[in-house]
Amino acid sequence: xxxxxxxxxxxxxxxxxxxxxxxxxxxxxxxxxxxxxxxxxxxxxxxxxxxxxxxxxxxxxxxxxxxxxxxxxxxxxxxxxxxxxxxxxxxxxxxxxxxxxxxxxxxxxxxxxxxxxxxxxxxxxxxxxxxxxxxxxxxxxxxxxxxxxxxxxxxxxxxxxxxxxxxxxxxxxxxxxxxxxxxxxxxxxxxxxxxxxxxxxxxxxxxxxxxxxxxxxxxxxxxxxxxxxxxxxxxxxxxxxxxxxxxxx
Amino acid sequence: xxxxxxxxxxxxxxxxxxxxxxxxxxxxxxxxxxxxxxxxxxxxxxxxxxxxxxxxxxxxxxxxxxxxxxxxxxxxxxxxxxxxxxxxxxxxxxxxxxxxxxxxxxxxxxxxxxxxxxxxxxxxxxxxxxxxxxxxxxxxxxxxxxxxxxxxxxxxxxxxxxxxxxxxxxxxxxxxxxxxxxxxxxxxxxxxxxxxxxxxxxxxxxxxxxxxxxxxxxxxxxxxxxxxxxxxxxxxxxxxxxxxxxxxxxxxxxxxxxxxxxxxxxxxxxxxxxxxxxxxxxxxxxxxxxxxxxxxxxxxxxxxxxxxxxxxxxxxxxxxxxxxxxxxxxxxxxxxxxxxxxxxxxxxxxxxxxxxxxxxxxxxxxxxxx
Numbered sequence: 001x002x003x004x005x006x007x008x009x010x011x012x013x014x015x016x017x018x019x020x021x022x023x024x025x026x027x028x029x030x031x032x033x034x035x036x037x038x039x040x041x042x043x044x045x046x047x048x049x050x051x052x053x054x055x056x057x058x059x060x061x062x063x064x065x066x067x068x069x070x071x072x073x074x075x076x077x078x079x080x081x082x083x084x085x086x087x088x089x090x091x092x093x094x095x096x097x098x099x100x101x102x103x104x105x106x107x108x109x110x111x112x113x114x115x116x117x118x119x120x121x122x123x124x125x126x127x128x129x130x131x132x133x134x135x136x137x138x139x140x141x142x143x144x145x146x147x148x149x150x151x152x153x154x155x156x157x158x159x160x161x162x163x164x165x166x167x168x169x170x171x172x173x174x175x176x177x178x179x180x181x182x183x184x185x186x187x188x189x190x191x192x193x194x195x196x197x198x199x200x201x202x203x204x205x206x207x208x209x210x211x212x213x214x215x216x217x218x219x220x221x222x223x224x225x226x227x228x229x230x231x232x233x234x235x236x237x238x239x240x241x242x243x244x245x246x247x248x249x
Numbered sequence: 250x251x252x253x254x255x256x257x258x259x260x261x262x263x264x265x266x267x268x269x270x271x272x273x274x275x276x277x278x279x280x281x282x283x284x285x286x287x288x289x290x291x292x293x294x295x296x297x298x299x300x301x302x303x304x305x306x307x308x309x310x311x312x313x314x315x316x317x318x319x320x321x322x323x324x325x326x327x328x329x330x331x332x333x334x335x336x337x338x339x340x341x342x343x344x345x346x347x348x349x350x351x352x353x354x355x356x357x358x359x360x361x362x363x364x365x366x367x368x369x370x371x372x373x374x375x376x377x378x379x380x381x382x383x384x385x386x387x388x389x390x391x392x393x394x395x396x397x398x399x400x401x402x403x404x405x406x407x408x409x410x411x412x413x414x415x416x417x418x419x420x421x422x423x424x425x426x427x428x429x430x431x432x433x434x435x436x437x438x439x440x441x442x443x444x445x446x447x448x449x450x451x452x453x454x455x456x457x458x459x460x461x462x463x464x465x466x467x468x469x470x471x472x473x474x475x476x477x478x479x480x481x482x483x484x485x486x487x488x489x490x491x492x493x494x495x496x497x498x499x500x501x502x503x504x505x506x507x508x509x510x511x512x513x514x515x516x517x518x519x520x521x522x523x524x525x526x527x528x529x530x531x532x533x534x535x536x537x538x539x540x541x542x543x544x545x546x547x548x549x550x551x552x553x554x555x556x557x558x559x560x561x562x563x564x565x566x567x568x569x570x571x572x573x574x575x576x577x578x579x580x581x582x583x584x585x586x587x588x589x590x591x592x593x594x595x596x597x598x599x600x601x602x603x604x605x606x607x608x609x610x611x612x613x614x615x616x617x618x619x
Contacts, residue, residue, distance in 0.1 A: 103504075114509045116279075116306075143485035179304050184481075184488070184505050236496035238504065243443070243517045247436035 007089030007112045008035045009150070012079050016042040016068060018096040019051045022190050027055045029099050033108045036086050040079040042068050059086070069204075076170055077161045084153060092150045093170035097190040098124075101237060104185050106244050111150075111183065118154070119178035121146035122187045128232055129195040134188075137231035139219040146182045151175045186238070198223055252618065253291045255338035256282070257331050257348050259324070261294060261311055266301040273533035274362055276508050277401075277425065278344060282309055284607055288614065293338070295331050297324075321375065321384040323350040323391065340618040343395060350391035358617050359395040361405045363530030363551040368453055371527075385412075392416050396617045399423050399610075401530035402552025421613050424555055426606035427536035427598055431512045435542050438517065442581050443475045445518040445543070447511065447534040448525070450482040450491060455524030455548070460494075461570040462522075462577055467500030474581060477502045479514060515541030519587060520580050523547035524568040531555050531601070539563070540598035544590040546576045556601070562593035 011034040015023065030037050038059050039052045043066040052060045061082050067075035083091055090112045094100075100122070111120055125142040128135035134142060151171050159172035169176075192198065202223040209216045261275055278294075283306070285292045294305065298313025305311050314334070316327040324347070332352050335341065343349040343359035353359075365371070375381045392398055392409065398419045400406050406420050444463075448454040456478070463476035478495070479502075482488040495503035506514055515521075521538030529551030536556065538545050545563035547553050557563040564580075566572040580587045 110510050110513060116509055143489045177304055179306060181507050239502055246438060246517060
């Protein structure tokens with residue numbers, strides 16, 4: 001049953017050792033526009049669980065053994081199953097280093113309370129070695145690609161997952177066919193904002209590339225190639241549509 | 250068993266399937282699809298593309314045909330592929346008139362969304378007399394094939410009647426629609442005048458003139474005037490540039506919204522700019538602006554004169570930056586006149602209700618398909 005009003009939206013998020021990164025900001029932001037946040041901790045060795053539990057809207061689960069490093073889709077699948085227990089109208093897949101532009105706070109209600117589309121796609125901006133500039137060369141170009149971050153939950157569908165070790169997608173396969181809407185609200189990804197993390201991430205993806213493809217893909221190689229200054233652009237947050245609140249008592 | 254309707258269009262999505270175009274024609278397509286579903290038909294769409302398939306509404310799939318070649322503003326190979334592939338389709342709608350060349354299904358309707366050969370760019374696309382003659386020959390065939398040609402404006406009908414009087418019996422005037430009920434009361438915001446450009450950011454829609462007006466007037470009326478550019482660009486690069494431009498000027502906003510959200514946006518706006526320069530029918534955006542009670546500034550192009558009578562329910566201008574600036578400034582400074590135009594526009598919009606549009610379309614569909 002597709003609802004045109006009063007839909008709930010539940011965020012789902014896998015986490016591991018995030019307490020000293022962006023998790024607090026991410027959960028503070030999410031708390032402003034979602035109804036609940038289902039957090040699945042993948043065996044953190046720091047205070048991630050404690051931090052997540054300090055948020056009123058968070059529902060926190062813990063894995064008994066780490067899943068991400070061996071099979072990302074298994075982790076995503078478990079998270080999905082835990083999330084649908086909350087009977088959500090919509091599900092947002094947000095990672096612990098991602099924050100939507102503030103516009104979402106005023107507009108999420110309008111985006112989900114409709115019966116025209118079932119998936120919302122957003123552009124992702126990778127902040128590079130800073131929290132002020134994003135990378136835009138080659139495969140990092142944020143303007144040319146939209147990815148799904150919100151889907152309507154339809155209880156009648158037989159959901160299943162692609163078997164992929166990495167980049168298997170955040171939603172089950174049937175969601176790929178959902179009627180889409182491409183939003184201009186942007187997603188800020190801070191996963192590359194700390195230059196000190198680049199090498200360890202490069203090693204992780206290099207190992208996966210070699211195992212899965214037998215070679216290191218150009219996008220993975222580009223992690224260790226410093227972008228030219230012209231390949232970095234200063235982030236300018238879009239203005240919130242403050243006027244949408246006018247007339248609401 | 251439900252009868253099947255196949256709808257042929259050029260691009261609901263971009264040919265690679267990554268961008269859904271949310272222009273007026275695509276919104277028209279969605280509404281027409283819903284009407285056909287209500288009438289008990291099964292609906293499928295075809296467009297140019299590399300072989301991908303997508304659902305555009307629950308249960309309604311858009312198929313793609315990898316055929317991009319165009320000749321004399323027609324797509325004969327695309328038309329033929331559809332003709333051959335749509336064997337299980339009982340009825341066809343050619344969503345754009347020229348897609349009905351050279352051959353149509355026995356029960357078929359085509360739609361004219363307005364004259365598209367009135368823009369200067371058209372002339373150099375068919376620069377010789379011979380090319381122009383061939384285009385006209387093909388257009389005549391495309392208009393002759395379907396049993397009915399639905400035209401969204403009287404401008405097209407008058408042109409066809411003046412050019413080929415023998416086709417007049419096929420022509421049905423069904424102007425575009427607006428869902429009056431989705432527009433609730435306007436929101437007051439004293440001391441602020443909000444101006445909206447509710448179109449795709451393309452030259453033919455007058456975006457450059459509107460941008461020039463925004464630059465001038467946000468400086469002159471700083472703090473009092475806001476410009477909202479609400480629509481997708483024709484490229485990712487342009488959208489990035491527009492966002493950057495808006496972020497550098499406090500009075501200018503750039504964003505886009507899903508169609509169902511536009512009534513909510515319009516109720517906060519005072520003046521709507523439709524400074525189009527060509528290829529226009531009875532603009533959905535213009536109708537929405539009218540239904541919302543905006544004072545409309547537009548141009549005597551295409552079907553816009555079916556909607557706006559200059560000085561009664563809006564202003565008609567020749568689309569130059571200075572004319573646009575003068576007209577906007579006139580309405581910024583004369584609230585009484587703004588309100589008079591706005592009230593008349595709102596009243597006029599009622600003649601273009603979605604219910605009337607559906608009734609007229611139902612009649613045509615029943616005559617051709619049943």
